[in-house]
Amino acid sequence: MTLLLQAIANGLLMGFLYALVAVGLTIIWGLMEMINFAHGEFLMLGMFGAWGLSVAFGLDPLVSILPVGLVMYGLGVLVYRLLMRRVQRGDPFTQIFATVGLLFLLQNSAVAAFTSDYQYLTNTLLTRLSGARLQILGINLGIPLLIGALLALVLFLALYLLIDRTEFGLALQATAEDREAAMLVGIRPQKMFAVAWGLGAALVAVAGCILANFFAIYPQVGFPFTVLAYAIVALGGFGSILGTLLAALVVGVVQSVTTVYLPPAFKDAFVFASYILIGLFRPQGLFGRF
Amino acid sequence: MRRLLITLVVVAALPLLAIALYQPAPAANVQEVLIGELLPLTGNFASLGQQYLWAGQTVEDIVNNDYPDLAVPLGPGKGFPGLGGAKMTLVVRDDQSRGDLARTLVEQLITVNKVHFINGEGTSGTTSIIQPVVEGYGIPMACHPCASPTLTEKGFKWFWRTGPNDKTMVASVFSFFREWREHGGPTDLKTIALLTCDNLFCQDNRKIAGELAPAAGFQVVLDLTTKTGATTLASEVQRLQAANPDVLFLVQYPPETAVFQGDAKRAGWMPKVLATSNGAYSDQTWLEAQKKTNGGVGFLGRDPTAIDLVQDRPSWKKVNDIYKKYSRGQNMGELAMREITGLLWMADTINRAKSVEPAAFAKAADETNMTPAQLIIDYKGVKFDKNHQNELATGVVTQIGWDGEKHTIWPWDLAKRANFKIIYPMPSWQERDSKPKPAS
Numbered sequence: 001m002t003l004l005l006q007a008i009a010n011g012l013l014m015g016f017l018y019a020l021v022a023v024g025l026t027i028i029w030g031l032m033e034m035i036n037f038a039h040g041e042f043l044m045l046g047m048f049g050a051w052g053l054s055v056a057f058g059l060d061p062l063v064s065i066l067p068v069g070l071v072m073y074g075l076g077v078l079v080y081r082l083l084m085r086r087v088q089r090g091d092p093f094t095q096i097f098a099t100v101g102l103l104f105l106l107q108n109s110a111v112a113a114f115t116s117d118y119q120y121l122t123n124t125l126l127t128r129l130s131g132a133r134l135q136i137l138g139i140n141l142g143i144p145l146l147i148g149a150l151l152a153l154v155l156f157l158a159l160y161l162l163i164d165r166t167e168f169g170l171a172l173q174a175t176a177e178d179r180e181a182a183m184l185v186g187i188r189p190q191k192m193f194a195v196a197w198g199l200g201a202a203l204v205a206v207a208g209c210i211l212a213n214f215f216a217i218y219p220q221v222g223f224p225f226t227v228l229a230y231a232i233v234a235l236g237g238f239g240s241i242l243g244t245l246l247a248a249l250v251v252g253v254v255q256s257v258t259t260v261y262l263p264p265a266f267k268d269a270f271v272f273a274s275y276i277l278i279g280l281f282r283p284q285g286l287f288g289r290f
Numbered sequence: 291m292r293r294l295l296i297t298l299v300v301v302a303a304l305p306l307l308a309i310a311l312y313q314p315a316p317a318a319n320v321q322e323v324l325i326g327e328l329l330p331l332t333g334n335f336a337s338l339g340q341q342y343l344w345a346g347q348t349v350e351d352i353v354n355n356d357y358p359d360l361a362v363p364l365g366p367g368k369g370f371p372g373l374g375g376a377k378m379t380l381v382v383r384d385d386q387s388r389g390d391l392a393r394t395l396v397e398q399l400i401t402v403n404k405v406h407f408i409n410g411e412g413t414s415g416t417t418s419i420i421q422p423v424v425e426g427y428g429i430p431m432a433c434h435p436c437a438s439p440t441l442t443e444k445g446f447k448w449f450w451r452t453g454p455n456d457k458t459m460v461a462s463v464f465s466f467f468r469e470w471r472e473h474g475g476p477t478d479l480k481t482i483a484l485l486t487c488d489n490l491f492c493q494d495n496r497k498i499a500g501e502l503a504p505a506a507g508f509q510v511v512l513d514l515t516t517k518t519g520a521t522t523l524a525s526e527v528q529r530l531q532a533a534n535p536d537v538l539f540l541v542q543y544p545p546e547t548a549v550f551q552g553d554a555k556r557a558g559w560m561p562k563v564l565a566t567s568n569g570a571y572s573d574q575t576w577l578e579a580q581k582k583t584n585g586g587v588g589f590l591g592r593d594p595t596a597i598d599l600v601q602d603r604p605s606w607k608k609v610n611d612i613y614k615k616y617s618r619g620q621n622m623g624e625l626a627m628r629e630i631t632g633l634l635w636m637a638d639t640i641n642r643a644k645s646v647e648p649a650a651f652a653k654a655a656d657e658t659n660m661t662p663a664q665l666i667i668d669y670k671g672v673k674f675d676k677n678h679q680n681e682l683a684t685g686v687v688t689q690i691g692w693d694g695e696k697h698t699i700w701p702w703d704l705a706k707r708a709n710f711k712i713i714y715p716m717p718s719w720q721e722r723d724s725k726p727k728p729a730s
Contacts (some may be wrong), residue, residue: 014524059476111332118579123730130555144556216544267517
């Protein structure tokens with residue numbers, strides 16, 4: 001029983017980290033319905049940003065969240081203005097090819113700038129706490145992961161309030177649902193999309209700053225997370241911020257529990273099987289509105 | 291319908307026609323020897339590819355420039371003396387860590403660039419994909435850091451390997467375990483667990499370890515294969531904790547090893563012995579990072595050379611200085627050493643062949659008999675068996691000490707020279723945290 005409870009706890013903590021990664025995609029794909037295959041590369045840039053600021057100025061990645069987030073917001077807006085705006089009205093395949101191209105551009109630029117070496121952050125607040133654990137009913141909870149989970153919760157809550165409870169968020173939703181109608185009430189769709197891309201890039205870069213404490217940093221680090229993030233957003237439901245959070249937790253727990261009882265090869269198989277099942281019976285996702 | 295059938299037959303026959311019509315570059319008046327260097331410079335295995343590229347550039351530099359005091363093949367003098375001073379030129383292609391692209395690129399290197407030799411691809415999986423293509427064209431080829439035994443066991447006519455394969459190297463680890471008991475080691479190590487990733491390299495290691503473990507007195511209590519690129523190994527650590535093996539045999543790349551270390555630390559788990567094979571243990575950046583955390587202390591693993599002893603060789607130091615010109619100051623790791631050793635053998639063989647004709651190369655390669663004095667690595671020499679595997683390539687076992695460096699612990703004669711006390715059992719995570727870190 002303890003084995004199962006520990007697996008669930010591990011899964012929940014990992015789920016929060018996955019949620020962090022998926023949060024940016026929630027806006028770009030889940031809400032604005034634009035495809036971004038370079039999502040993982042924004043994460044990678046966030047991780048390199050945290051690493052660079054730590055090496056150059058000794059900044060802790062948790063402090064780097066602010067500068068990295070701001071720079072990546074700018075990059076997100078730039079990517080929309082220079083690239084995505086031009087392909088937005090075209091075939092979805094155009095968006096796929098454009099963002100796959102962006103993926104290679106960003107990834108290979110990182111190879112050129114940083115080489116393909118694996119970089120590690122070793123002297124940060126969270127890495128210094130890496131052995132610290134909280135024990136509840138015989139279940140170990142790693143303190144750094146708990147902090148990561150807490151940050152994920154805060155980010156999701158902030159995003160939820162922004163999207164669902166502010167005029168700006170409603171304008172974003174209106175733009176996503178019917179651009180022409182939004183224009184009639186004075187919303188400028190291009191601006192909304194640019195802000196959405198900026199926010200999406202900034203949020204995933206913030207996730208990168210946190211993940212840099214737990215994972216090796218290298219130019220190809222984003223891809224496995226991108227795949228999971230897409231599954232999570234689709235599973236949670238398009239347009240549902242809290243749905244994404246719950247889906248990330250489900251994915252974390254499914255991965256964790258199946259691996260305890262079955263060969264690890266089934267770890268992702270079950271995640272994607274549940275994605276297919278949801279797709280068959282509830283195409284809008286678990287908590288999707290459209 | 292008939293027209294469609296004819297079109298299909300023509301399309302299918304085109305590659306065969308290309309091979310049939312292919313003529314290797316003429317041997318006479320060779321101005322430069324073209325080496326097709328097919329590497330994973332981007333994509334998942336880019337960190338390996340860049341080390342191999344730096345190694346290739348180092349050898350190109352050694353061959354083309356005069357290093358009078360460098361006691362390695364073609365160190366003194368410029369170019370290939372056997373070919374009238376012809377230069378060596380690398381024709382580098384990046385396959386993006388993709389086997390399908392590697393296949394296309396290697397055909398281009400042979401048919402368009404007319405290279406005389408194929409070096410690559412650096413990973414066993416992709417090398418096994420391009421081997422039949424190169425074999426079809428009859429061009430000599432090598433992959434020296436590739437360790438999968440199957441690459442040479444297939445008996446290809448045009449493939450050579452100077453480096454040891456996984457059978458040799460994993461066998462070293464289990465020979466060490468067997469003999470350790472007689473050399474004052476623990477006698478109560480009875481169980482072993484295998485935690486490996488899912489590609490050809492990891493699975494070859496897993497199979498060999500699984501075969502050798504019982505003979506070394508171990509019962510395999512858990513055998514877990516994980517996905518390359520795993521983002522969490524917490525549940526795997528839980529299962530390891532429950533199985534509680536005395537020894538963990540871990541074969542993972544650096545990112546997954548970092549994930550494993552994080553999850554094992556959070557769970558507060560560490561086996562008595564942790565043995566590895568290549569992967570993170572061969573990666574310089576992972577090794578350097580361990581110096582800041584003590585995270586790698588006690589990890590033991592197979593290496594093709596006694597890296598702590600080989601650094602005393604004057605030729606190693608000089609080659610390392612050249613290597614650092616290309617590697618942004620990074621020292622040669624054992625992967626780079628394997629690659630440089632192999633490329634120097636290739637250059638020496640081309641020089642002895644006095645020709646870039648494949649048949650002449652093959653003859654010279656079969657006659658290879660290099661001595662340890664000509665090498666920057668600890669092999670007993672270079673001499674090929676019938677499958678073109680260097681039968682003098684050796685494996686040693688090293689362990690990471692509290693100084694963050696690797697120290698030779700097997701074979702025993704080298705271990706005696708290294709004079710290092712084996713760390714046993716593996717230090718706990720608390721002990722690692724509390725002791726000073728060599729690079730902090």
